[in-house]
Amino acid sequence: MGELMKSMAISLAVTGASGAPYALSLLRQLLLANCTVHFMISDAAKVVFATESQIKLPKNNDAIADYLRQAVGVEKLGELNVYSKNDWMSPVASGSACPKTLVVCPCSTGALSAIACGASDNLIERAADVILKEQGKLILVTREMPLSAIHLENMLKLSRLGVTIMPASPGFYHQPQSLDDLINFVVARILEHIGIEQTLVSKWGYDQPNLPTL
């Protein structure tokens, strides 16, 4: 067998909302799908990672990539490029080179707000602004509760621009037995929206165990 073809390039930005396990699981699935992942993480997200998953990321971007590959258990598949918040020369900073899809997972309400007003003050915000102007696919996996009118207005504004607002709120109709089942629910929906085949969760109407007959 020859080398596996790279299936697609995806930008993945992690911001400081709760939900490190979603980000790690999504990264794992993207690498397993042999994607080229352009990865950005905010300073606040590094704090959340340390709080929620014991992950303390190293300083250097190549070291972060190696560390994350180990953390998600995918050593070889895909390609993982990590960028700093001022890496303005990276592909995600320009419409001429960026992947057509950016997922912000999890997406803080701060990042939501900055994206909604086009702040472009760091690479994550710039990458989102570029996707918007290029009319690419932008998926924001928000996590906050309750939501204020500011949050809701920002979501509505972005939704009207074609952004997919995908709150990290797993359903329970697949009868989750573990945390992984809940994480998989959210990650499976993200993968479906990106257009990557997922086998984490049975599709509705197929192979569903224990459904009641009403």
Ligand SMILES: Cc1cc2nc3c(=O)[nH]c(=O)nc-3n(C[C@H](O)[C@H](O)[C@H](O)COP(=O)(O)O)c2cc1C
């Ligand atoms: C442990 C922890 C959990 C947090 N959870 C959330 C959250 O669920 N949603 C949110 O919008 N902000 C949350 N925050 C606050 C954000 O991290 C903070 O507003 C930060 O400025 C976001 O910056 P960023 O968008 O650059 O990552 C949390 C912070 C910490 C330390």
